Amino acid sequence: MTNNDTRQAARMADKIAQLDSICARARIMPVITIAREEDILPLADALAAGGLTVLEITLRSAHGLTAIRRLREQRPELCVGAGTVLDRPMLAAAEQAGAQFIVTPGSTAELLQAGLESAVPMLPGTSSASDIMLGYGLGYRRFKLFPAEVCGGTAALKALGGPFGGVRFCPTGGINPDNLQGYMALPNVMCVGGSWMFDSEWVNNGDWARIQQASAEALQLLD
Template identity: 90%
Template sequence: MTTLDNNQQQRMADKIAQIDRLCARARIMPVITIMREEDILPLADALAAGGLTVLEITLRSVHGLTAIRRLREERPELCVGAGTVLDRQMLAAAEEAGAQFIVTPGSTAELLQAGLESDVPMLPGTSSASDIMLGYALGYRRFKLFPAEVCGGTAALKALGGPFNGVRFCPTGGVNPDNLQRYMAQPNVMCVGGTWMFDSEWVKNGDWARIQQCSAKALELLA
């Protein structure tokens, strides 16, 4: 079993605190895949105008790193992280682009170790108790539950709360306005991730006002 020294323990505690602060700010974190570079700023502006200012930009498209870099430079008031980080190389590229946090869809020993060494806080993905235990051994206490609905949704979160006291989650995958409140009512949920507030057709058509309105309505559900 890996044993963290005092310095590593303190660094991990600091990064957990950072994750807690950004999730408290976010409440709902848009998970964004940029398909056209011209959408980067207007989409971010529409989401922010609706109250969503913590953005996860996935690396699923060739525009992901560009989006992170531009938003960090041109919209410094936003908190911008990298999602769909799959390995050490992608983590390094996201750091270089200026990502303020890292989100992964799953956990590997290599990626968890890279996150431990990084100065940027990481939210590792999990879909099982075994995944959590891999991260737990390295000091991780905050995870992304993905795909949340497929993994059991709120029932899974209730079950995981027993053996993993002190662990909290950001469920992503299948979260929508119909189940949002149920997720956020779970004591081990700190925020949720989703895409429903910016339908791909709205982005394609430049319907920024609709995205702003949907973002604001999403937060109203948590009022």
């Protein structure tokens, strides 16, 4: 192993440790798409008041990067990551905005390489064993399973645990209070992502108390 290989392995080990710490803190990670700029702070505050302090802000809307910057500046106690990162420019923009972790819906060779070069830890998206192997060959050991329920849910994760014993997942897509406990009971699941605790109607109506309550109730299912 060359010195460069040793340094890269050490950097990846550090990123894996960071992701483990983030996911252990999260347990449930809200996956948030901001429709209105004025919702950024009250929504984050409601989720945090309910106990959800690790937030994935997707870049699916024009307000995603603004939300990351504002939360990093005004809510430094929260852990804020960028989701729906699709390519190098989006990764660079998320880093510049202050994202503390990166989540992608899928994996490409270019994006996986960009993740290796980035100082920010990344959860690459996967939906198959082949996707996992693409990242595994580069040193990745932590992945997002998406869309989890469509990909086979807990049965798929149990099956993947055989050939990929050292790999752990954050499943997202179709997670809800009815199946949450089944996912979190699996040894290769470190946290889950979802949005059921902040229904869009509640956000539109500014029903922050209801979002706080739903967030707290979601965490209570894991106690």
